[in-house]
Amino acid sequence: MLAHRPACTDPPVNLLSRVQALMVDFFWDRMHWVPQSVLFLPKEEGGHGLVHLASRGAAFRLRFVQRFLIGPADLVWRPVARALLERCGGLGLAESLFLMDLKGLRLNNLSGFYGGLFKVWGLLRKERPECCGSLFWLLREPVVRGSRFVCGVGPSLQQRLCEERILTLGQVVEVLNQSRLQERVDTRWRAHLGLTEAQRPEWRALYKPSLTKRGGDLQWRILHAA
Incomplete structure (x- = not known):
């Protein structure tokens, strides 16, 4: 439960400090022979592997x-x-x-x-x-x-x-x-087919089953006159 709460919430710093002090006092029986930082080290490095709540x-x-x-x-x-x-x-x-x-x-x-x-x-x-x-x-x-781009953006432009x-x-x-794309027409066939402004190409229909992607790409290029 103690490990779950820091993972889900942001406990007050004073609360963590008090709980941490209680843990250290319990471990050392209120006799602090070495700095707390030593207790937090792994046992392989000379510590006791005590959990540091803020770091956790x-x-x-x-x-x-x-x-x-x-x-x-x-x-x-x-x-x-x-x-x-x-x-x-x-x-x-x-x-x-x-x-x-x-x-x-x-x-x-x-x-x-x-x-x-x-x-x-x-x-x-x-x-x-x-x-x-x-x-x-x-x-x-x-x-x-x-930004990683050095472009000399001034404060007014940033705002x-x-x-x-x-x-x-x-x-x-x-x-x-x-x-x-503002001045570009959606398809060059608009004038030849006499399409009105309300009529728009259904681009998704080009790739619906059972059409293959290759066939859809070919039709897409034809509509764009590419």
Whole structure:
């Protein structure tokens, strides 16, 4: 029960300190011959393997972050966690928050547990590889607040990007694509077939069974006159 509560809640620091002191007093019978840090060491290193409650709680939170970021794709609680994290600072981000510098960001709208995730995450030193081999994480790279892209974004531009919710590289790419597609017609056959503006191509119908993907790709290219 004692190990379960730090994993699910964020106990007050004073409470953890008192419980930790009681554990040490019980172990040493109130006779502190060596520093407490020695007791927390494994027996192989000269300690007694006594549990440090604050460190155990931090380990639980880091494990939660690890499973949230790179855990199995079928985690049933990930959508709930993502919805709660998107409330952080009103940014609407989840995974990308762990790539950003959150100093000065208001965490009041997060619960104690989720706020504690970022406190523990801030204790680590993060280093990004020079070559990012994952397009998934590259598109989630933030363009504000600790971005890896040195682009000289000023405070006014950062504020505008935050207001427009353009905070990650993927969102920048999406905005650029939308701006380039504004003047482009959905299909070049519209004028030849006399289609009205209300009539739109049913792109999903190209890949419905029993059509093969190769056949759907061919029809897609024909509609785009590619």
